[in-house]
Amino acid sequence: MKRALILATATVTLAAIAIAYSVLAAAADPAGPGTALDTARPGRLLFRDESGRVASVAATDPGGPRQVSDTSCQRFHAAAGTAVCLISEVRSGLPATSALILDHDLHETRRIQLAGIPSRARVSASGRMVSWTVFVTGDSYNVGGFSTWTGILDTRTGYPIINMENIQLYLDGKRYHAADVNYWGVTFGADDNLFYATVATRGRTYLVQGDYARWEARVLRADVECPSLSPDGTRLAFKKRSSPTTWRLHVLELATMRETALAETASVDDQALWLSNTAVAYARGGGVWSVPADGTGTPSLLIPHAGSLTVSG
């Protein structure tokens, strides 16, 4: 009898703590009604704020007043009136991830069901090509293993590729076959056909240049992750392993294949975004930073408590 009493007391106490904390956590959610955002309106910086919602500030005054929308995304990117928003949600008690394609008013036009955890999202400069990366892990973090699934959607034809791992890959000029290829971080060129991406196989990561129409990709160099093509199409920003635990931002000039390390010396885990032809932005430590693209200068905090940066227009 005494045991039952102790158990009942413990159960009630623990349940009260759990419920009280959850109620407080739910109340702390600052989600109020949002305002309308237009991703095609030039002169704004769009980003994901600390509550997960898409927000915007004036590009000339990033510290100024913020407009916050009702749209929540785990990864977000937009260009020329097309936006991609990756969300993880619970459907029928199970985790589910989707890529939402949004118009310039952030209204959903298409929903593609995926699995895994949102990792990267990009829209080509014209707004035509959309790509995303999710990765799936084993059902237990005690049992290792993960796999990335990168998809590409051509919004003009409406044809989605859910996992691009069957693309014909060439390494050192030879057709390369391996079942363990994992792609992530796609960036498209101005013609909406040429693209760059990361491929990992046999424990190494490589930069690949891809041709969407021919559905082939060739390896350009090793130890590179998450490329991002400059607006003028002449340079790639990417992160490159500089020590076993440090990934440092570099810019590669495609004409000369010369690499320059950027002034940010801290490890960066993000797909860089070109603010213009002379500066790149990236997420680090919970905020968005910017640094000159030629290796000079110093990094500066552009927007605190933000991620998934996009230049509107």
Next chain:
Amino acid sequence: MYVSTHRLPGRALLRSVPANVLALGLVSLVTDVSSEMVTAVLPLYLVLVLGLNPLQLGVLDGIYAGVTTLVRLAGGHVADRRQRRKLVAAAGYALSAFAKLGLLAAGASVGALGAVIAADRTGKGLRTAPRDALISLSTPPERLGQAFGVHRTMDTLGALLGPLAAFGVLAATGGAYDAVFLVSFCVAALGVVLLVLYVRDRRESVAAEPLALVSVLRDRAFRRLCGAAALLGLVTVSDFFVYLLLQKRLDIAPHLFPLLPLGTAAAYLLLAVPLGRLADRRGRVVVFLGGHVALLGAYLLLMGTPTGALVLVAVLVLHGGFYAATDGVLMSVAGAMLAGGVRTSGMAVLQTAQAAARLCSSIAFGALWTAWDARTGLLTMAGGLVLALLTAWRTTR
């Protein structure tokens, strides 16, 4: 009225299982709700909230396997040397419970998160062998298979409920991961309370040897059992690869991927008790090896060309059946074999041998898949499985 003892209805089944086993089952159920809550959301939390990349996630995954192994053997030794199984198990459960609070405190520091995950896994390493030893010491030898079957059923039920609870909390709080961790801690604490209140320690005479490990390994039959388990572990493809292969071979839509582990768990849940009882009647080693034949069947189906829902169901049932016929059954084999005073150490050695072998198999299969393709990898593993089964059949009988 005549009631067949071969088909016990639920209530009679529960009455035939010792109260201590039911108490341990309840502790495992509650604890698994707690730990699977965290497991379900941790990758999301690490990536979306803290911004870790897949490589860092992989490092957090794998680095602590060695630590856990040592802790398991040390915990088994202490439990046997002092004959304090409940105390060591309770320490393990409590450590894992506090690790949930550690997740709240670690914030975004990858180093601190690594330490917290290591503590959680240390707790798991500490508790598993004394718990299984307590189950076997509380049960008459002829009903060990059934007792482990009931325990593993309750354990798996908790594992199935955990993710539901986690996503329920996330949905109710608008995505507050800290609330998930705190609720998980409360549930884990309840598990510790249940253990302290309702599980009774079983003490045997202290082992004659100061190091129980030595006397355990001096037993030839037990050495052979460990060898057989390790050999079979070397050719056991890890779950994640099985699901990935299923997804690729059957072209399953990615959004259905999270359902695959549920299929295995459901089959495990339904088959653990019947197969445990079968093991008691027809021979535990036979059922243990039979489980690996089911695994071989799953490999062959994964290699074959037929596709469709039937293959999917067959693979998942075989996979879940493999766990139901091997996980608890192996512990019941060991329980009947090991002297009471050294049982925890023996089980720790056995679990460690199996876990280490499966880790090697994961690496080997990954390498085979990479160097050739998944089919070659499966073919190699299937061939190895046949050889390992023949060897195990000869050495363990």
